[in-house]
Amino acid sequence: MAFLEINRLEKSYGAMSVLKGINLAMEEGGFLVLVGPSGCGKSTLLNTIAGLESISSGEIKIAGRRVNDRRPSERDIAMVFQSYALYPNMTVAQNIAFGLEMRKVPKPERDKAVAEVAETLQIGHLLNRKPSQLSGGQRQRVAMGRALVRKPKLFLFDEPLSNLDAKLRVDMRTEIKRLHNSLGTTIVYVTHDQIEAMTLATKIAVLKDGHLQQFGTPAEIYNDPVNTFVADFMGSPPMNLVPGELVMSGKAYAVAIERDGTAPVVLPIANDRTVVSPAGQKVVLGIRPEAITDVDGADRNAKNVIRVSCRTEVVEPAGSDTFVVTRLGGKDVVARMRSDAAVKLHSTTDFAYNMDRAVLFDPASGNRVA
Template sequence: MVNPAPRIEAQEPVLAITDLTKNYGTVEVLKSISIDMVPGDFLVLVGPSGCGKSTLLNCIAGLEDTSGGTIEIAGRDVTHVPPRDRDIAMVFQSYALYPTMSVAENIAFGMKIRKVDKDVQSKKIADVAKLLQIEHLLDRKPAHLSGGQRQRVAMGRALVREPALFLFDEPLSNLDAKLRVEMRAEIKGLHTRLNASIVYVTHDQIEAMTLGTRIVVLKDGIIQQFGTPAEIYEAPANLFVADFMGSPPMNLLDAEVEVTGSDTRLSFGSGEQAKSFMAHSAPAALASGGKRRLVAGLRPEAFAIAQPGEADVTLTAEVVENAGSDTFVTFALGGKHLITRLPGRARIGVGDAVPLSLDTTGVCYFDPETTNRIA
């Protein structure tokens, strides 16, 4: 676990969570969660099933009581405030549309309950319908809409509220792969145009990386890392984050590092399977020199096919998967599997000896006992 990202003093947080805990009986689901989020942030909560991300979102929404800690929205303590009074709008995974109401009636329902003037309702419905390109659907019932159209209606119902905070609970998980990509771009575009403050739950790390301005990686109710997508991808806090964030994930290999002056050598395996190469400068904690066993993290895209005589290492291809723009090739390195992302035009067959160069500037080093990255 790393410390939460520091508060940005120039802006008051739109969401401030301090030492939040949530228990179900004797089971502690959320453990001392602290997060700050400034206006305009797109904060993504990501992690495997059962990590606590949906429970955390429900606590923010007021749908779940907390066991300890505080939640502030727009500077107001809402820890024990009912959901309707929290100045939030939520988009659910199931869309939660009323089947007997038209699209326009679904979008207007919350405003009708709050007794918003009818002229204001009509204007807001027209505005969000234009924004989401669903003007031609306003008279239809949800049963006559596609999954993507229903998602747009659910988003429209949230947008007309103009809340301090939007909450999205895995909104794309019911859509097919192509539509997920389209809706992801649409949500990103909405965030950019409206400068909305969004908390978004997903188990999909691609969604997290492409949508978020900051990401919270959760495991077993504990924050593993809190930072920008670049920070989490390039400098994962521990082995869990390194393995979870990335597609394909970072290769995590047992290695020996030897530092001699300004030279760093990484070695993998032993005997006939041993491979070694020179690496970029070691982190400060390893700079004192000597040999040390650790786990080396190598991203698949750090490898490239080398020109003759310029290879850092030559490996034998075991599995070749052509994905169009990319070719994913699995090699054996030190007795372990190594996945590389090579160009789609690469002509590699199983059993080929492939000369590879390695950009070692992005190598991460992890302590095998604590699992934390060595900085």
């Protein structure tokens, strides 16, 4: 049985529908990340789980118990906010212990719990400081400690790293991952950052305009997107989406893609892809940048690597990789090559397309067709 169940959840504000038939199920000890652009409904969904927002219809269950009509204090959850929400006049220890004090937990028990959480989060040396004396990362650890000390059934994080600088975000992301691995807690985490989603989650829910677009593991979301929105939103750089036409190459399907000043590129579809559209149908080819490489850097285990000569439009060295941009089908196509790949700007270069990794979408609906 799922630990967190959301069934046919709807949320409206008057005539405005914000969440539209959300269905999710999460196992105990999992790390669910709700991701999507601003305004997609992810924070509203988190707030309905917390009980901070009522729902219009549907059902929410936590540990098998229906919680639709239960107050936040009755749901056995703890929430970590974007703003930290620490009491400025209290010390770190007092902030962490405050919830236990409100529940009349005896002081010796409170002190023991605070010490254990402080050791876990490596903030023992900060217990006597005030929030104004802490860095952003330290404040976030204190906010996490205040949630952890209660030992709830479910932890909810609402964009907890968005106020931190880039390096500190990476460090805190690692800390949250380590904490989840060591404690085995069940977490629901909201972010608009798809890299956070991919690195932290055991399951990802991608939302757009209140609709659940796809729910699955990070690998499923990344490698098998169900539509062009998910393909474009998840990944940095995102998946290349190139317009083309289905053609027959012998007895097999291929995608013909126009290019300026020369014959179209014909890229055969991998044999394990089921193609339901007829030849002549317009399609969108989806292929990740790392599936387009220099010839020597191509995956040796791939069965369907096609060499294509294209003109380089942009060359971007990025340390461990070199990103190279060419044009196909009137679109910029990004390739991820080795850092020492011999690539020159505005020259004709051989690109290796790993078509084992390619997928096809319908250009009208955006939905996956192969």
